[in-house]
């Protein structure tokens with residue numbers, strides 16, 4: 001049962017309205033894309049990749065606010081070129097990213113609105129995120145406290161050394177590939193990032209930082225197309241997907 005208020009989920013038992021903020025890390029340089037422009041600004045269907053992602057959050061009834069993290073040199077420009085130009089009214093803050101993705105996310109968490117209780121983190125480079133997937137992640141965080149979307153392994157997974165020699169064959173039934181969105185109670189994700197910084201620990205996703213605190217993270221089935229645009233081939237594939245979808 002859902003209310004229509006932006007940024008609130010109706011919780012049947014308590015009538016409480018939880019404020020939900022999306023943190024969108026777009027502070028990378030897209031090295032693997034090998035383009036002169038950072039990949040989040042490359043055009044897809046004539047508009048920056050980043051805008052496709054942001055639009056889904058802007059239009060999601062469960063998202064109240066958006067914190068956008070961009071490369072330090074772009075902060076001022078993004079306010080006019082993205083936030084104003086595309087009427088992204090939910091973007092409350094545009095902040096400078098850091099060296100690693102984890103540093104960028106932490107900078108975003110540092111400026112969360114005071115009343116935010118649930119934080120959803122989503123890579124700018126995944127423009128196929130759907131409204132339903134966002135809602136599933138938010139619902140999961142409300143229920144479980146910490147969730148990540150992902151896909152179950154289809155192939156057999158081999159753990160290997162640097163020379164490709166197999167060390168172990170993992171139990172495929174237990175293997176998931178994690179993506180974003182990942183959603184958490186605010187207190188949990190803020191504490192996890194703080195602890196990681198104290199320990200100088202770098203993980204490859206936000207959930208890993210929560211896991212190392214001993215807090216359970218629950219995986220949620222993703223949707224088939226929620227890929228991260230990494231290479232020029234991904235961009236070409238995305239262009240094709242959008243052209244067939246949005247006709």
Ligand code: CTP
Pocket residue numbers: 025026027028029030031032033039040069097098099100101102104105123124125126228229230
């Ligand atoms: N990101 C970020 N700050 C960084 C690095 C990455 O906010 N210091 C963001 C990217 O902009 C992207 C998301 O995190 O939206 C996922 O990172 P990735 O796909 O690895 O993007 P890049 O780091 O930009 O690409 P590459 O690794 O090829 O350089």
Ligand code: MG
Pocket residue numbers: 028101
């Ligand atoms: Mg990267």
